[in-house]
Amino acid sequence: MNKKMAKSDRSLTVPANPQLLLWVEDASLGETLSALLKTQFSLVVLEGFSELELELELAKNSAGSPPILLLCRGPVEHVCQSVLQGSDPKVTLAQWEAQMRAILAVHRHNRDRVQILDGGMIGRDPAAFLHHYGLAATKEFVERLSATAPEDPVLSALAQTSLLLDVRTRSLVGEFNAASVAFSEGKTQSISSASILSACVQRQHDLQGLELLHNQQRSMYGQLESLYTEKLQAEQHLDRYQERFRDLEGENSALKDEIERIMGSRAFRLMLPLWRLLSILGRGR
8 A cells, every 4th residue: 555655656746748948049940849849848938048048057056957958040051041131141150150159158068958959950850850859740840840941952052161161160060060969760869857968978978089080180180281391392402403403504505505616716726736736845845
């Protein structure tokens, strides 16, 4: 009887709909995703980045805080949308960079609670996102999620190229891709603090391995750069030697021409018998 009562008491402590916090950067995708999550979670949408920071600050000393999803517009989608809206690309990239640094800093310091969702990835493959978290959705919801993905492949390629040209944005794109949840059709992951922590630990290991590869790559680049510098120096020395050789050849040719001119002159022919006689007399002494 006591065991049954204990089991009943424990079941009462588990909420029917677990609480979940959501911060949204992409309003169009956030509206659809919020409506979907509300069907299975007790969802609280955080209004603005300041409210997100306040929530994290208040939860520092409290245990069992609900997980937070950060729904971010993907880098490529961000640039594409700004171009379509006619915004200045430089201003857009500067704003995106500042926002992305703040988002990644929040994730870095709250890995056990915060997950980053790439809105572009959700839009490109909503089925994988739904399967990854075990969410059920109607065809209408799937179509609404898909509608947020950019449709112009040329514009997407140009946006990706512009992001990779700059060292700072390229670094942020790489960190964002590494920090974002990778959806997979083969696995279903529940949205919980434990699953977030496990995923973050694995991602941290992957990042450490990636950093090791980057260090090795930088070392190889350094060696290649040193070898290339030595090659350029050797080529410069060779060019100088070749130029000096050409100068000497020119001087030699000029001396030969001068000798031939002197030997072919009338004065040389007149003086040649006298020089030969003087030479014979000199040997006779």
